[in-house]
Amino acid sequence: MKFLLLLLALTTANVRSAERPNIVWLVSEDNAARFLRLYDPKGAELPHIESLAKRGLTFDHAFSNAPVCSVARSTLISGCYAPRTGTQFHRRLVKVPPPVGLDLFPTYLRGAGYYCTNHSKEDYNYTKNQGVWDESSRRASYRNRKADQPFFHVENFTVTHEGSLHFNAKTFQSQREQLTKEGTSVAPYLPDSPLARFTHEWYLGRHRELDKQIGKFLAGLEEDQLLEDTIIFYYGDHGGVLPRSKGYIYESGLHVPLVVTIPEKWKHLFPGKPGERIRGFVSFVDFAPTVLALAGIGIPEPMDGRPFLGTSVTRSELDARNVTYGYADRFDEKYDPVRSIRRGNFKYIRSYQPFNPDLAFNAYRYRQMLYREWKDQFRSGDLNARQSQFFQPRAAEALYDLDSDPHELVNLAADPSFRSTLLTMRADLRKWVKGLPDLSFYPEPALIESAWKNPVSYGLEHQSDIAELVDTADLSLLPYEEAAPKLRIALQSENPWKRYWAWTACSSFGKQAAEFTETARTAAGSDDNNLVRMRAAEFLAVGGEEQAVPLLTGILKDSSTGPEALLILNTMSALHDGPHACQFPKAKAAVGKRFRNQPAGSLIADRLTYLATSP
Known part of the structure; x- marks a missing residue:
């Protein structure tokens, strides 16, 4: 039984x-x-x-x-x-x-x-x-x-x-x-x-x-x-x-x-x-x-x-x-906000800081011998045009036909025959980013301070503001003559993050936006937001202005938190690695030991070591 x-x-x-x-x-x-x-x-x-x-x-x-x-x-x-x-x-x-x-x-x-x-x-x-x-x-x-x-x-x-x-x-x-x-x-x-x-x-x-x-x-x-x-x-x-x-x-x-x-x-x-x-x-x-x-x-x-x-x-x-979305933000100490949409065999990529090349240094990534060899061969001029793309500034937007270009090497964004596809996918990605809403239109240090107790609610409460920041960032997609007057207005905004993205858009235009150089000098020295100062100094560096190096070093010294210092160091490292080849010999002294025990401490140490030792 x-x-x-x-x-x-x-x-x-x-x-x-x-x-x-x-x-x-x-x-x-x-x-x-x-x-x-x-x-x-x-x-x-x-x-x-x-x-x-x-x-x-x-x-x-x-x-x-x-x-x-x-x-x-x-x-x-x-x-x-x-x-x-x-x-x-x-x-x-x-x-x-x-x-x-x-x-x-x-x-x-x-x-x-x-x-x-x-x-x-x-x-x-x-x-x-x-x-x-x-x-x-x-x-x-x-x-x-x-x-x-x-x-x-x-x-x-x-x-x-x-x-x-x-x-x-x-x-x-x-x-x-x-x-x-x-x-x-x-x-x-x-x-x-x-x-x-x-x-x-x-x-x-x-x-x-x-x-x-x-x-x-x-x-x-x-x-x-x-x-x-x-x-x-x-x-x-x-x-x-x-x-x-x-x-x-x-x-x-x-x-x-x-x-x-x-x-x-x-x-x-x-x-x-x-x-x-x-x-x-x-x-x-x-x-x-x-x-x-x-x-x-x-x-x-x-x-x-x-x-x-x-x-x-x-x-x-x-x-x-037939649709998927992608996102990239900060990887360890490397910060590079990018969004993508793929529909069928077309892929659209929006790089919000296109003046920074893909190569921007990441300590863990470059433990791989092939990364180091690739970089050395670029510096010695041994790469062809496709192999060199990784080390050069990017376009703010890219469109790829994955049927004919599965490795995403031929950017069709400027090809008139793909204009309709480009505009449709640009609009769809913009709608998705605004609809989330995408919190990355506030810098990470600001989010840590204000949003992290309830990120979703914070995003919904600030959805209209985020949409305006997206529109400001996307001024870089307009012809410069059309964007310039709108940038001028945004640079005078009371909203610091609108100024932040306006300077980022100016850097995307590079020397085309040289008329803002004097405004940038003033902002880099006296804006009441340290990260806006950073973006203004970054614009000066992208334009080849030598005073950008001491300005950024001073801005780093004024950083109040580890996450803020990390974001500033990312800009310094990207400027060091890119065509501007900026050197920041006083970066380590500017930071000192202030952030050693903060969550960003080890990542800051990686950045400082790189800036001190990389030629």
Whole structure:
């Protein structure tokens, strides 16, 4: 009798567990879709991931909304666009709460009876309430659940992380013959050097190791007889990680692999059959609502994304999705606000500080030998025009046809035959930025001081002001003759952030805006906002005015917080790296030890070391 009762209990538990699918995320770090043979014939052969694809759907157009870990993962865990919620800066100096009325999404799964575990990377820019995970650690496992519980488990794989490319010259020399191959698919914006080929092949090797690790995890699921009850997602947490990918808003930084398996009993939740490829666009902002939909849980209103799987999703509607948005702000000590929209095969990129080249120094990034070689070859004049773009000022807006130009090297923004496309995508991005509203139109130091207790509410309260700041920044898109009188008015505004963006627009015009030089000298010396002073001095430096160096050094000395000093140092570093080649020998003395123990302290130290040691 006891045996029969036990058997009945186990059977009942299995029925209850089977009412909702188990869901697993297999997440690899820093790998764009092009590194997998599943997406590119020259990518790595990954049999376990390819086996998942045969048993499920492969998404040809899956995108991270941000090209770096903490911002991408903050989008994933919330289902919200990061510039709206204050989670757009990597490494966060201050964490922010989730939007009012929204919990990080595993909380909803737990409320519905799921056992939720994360092994083990989080890296969210949100403060986290205690209800998010049952366990999040290196010991976390779905195996610790109750017998009758469905589970959601995240398994993170670090083997492809950017740090795996921080090998040294000894490693390169000892293995270069076996890994430096003819026919290696080096991106055309990189030098086709032995080191570039080696780095690419080395990274493909990291992917093969990743596949072995995934295979081991899948074997555990099979051993536990869970494969038929479990929907498995495999995806990369953003693009990367060779130069001009991670940290950059190009497709190499945003386009990720995504495969989702289809267990037979859950096939009614999928708008496709095993082995099919999905052309419709999905983004990280959609992942949280998708998991909730698969679990039969309602989507919280504050989420920005929408499900791409579940009973409400049809194949025709999914295939029709063709838009994704991207954002980039601060990466460690490197600050460069950029936004993008992709519609179909056209990509529009808006660089709000285009006078700063992509190369602007980032200490962690330049631990990679290939970054350093690339920079050295530019300085010695050994690169062709495409390979040199990374080191030169950019256009304020760029338009790319990804069908003919998948590496985003031919800017069509000035081509009259694409004028209509340009204007439409410019307007669509502007509407999206204003509609969020995008908090990055206030500098990060100001947001930390005023907005971080409730970023979403702050944005809504200041939405009309943000829209005006967007319009001021976008004066740089007008012909100069049309922009000049509007800039003159904005530079006299009582709103310091309107003056801030007006000076940024002036710098975008460069010497075209020379008529504002005297005004800039006055503002750099006496504006009552230190960051407006910085932007005015930056304009002088872009115009080749020598007094910009002592002015910026004095402005740095006057900085009152670590985040403010970090932003000023970013401008100094960008001016040092760009065509102006400014030197700031007194930067370290201007900062002293004031900010050593503040959240930005280590990033400030990186900037000061670079300015003191880089020729």
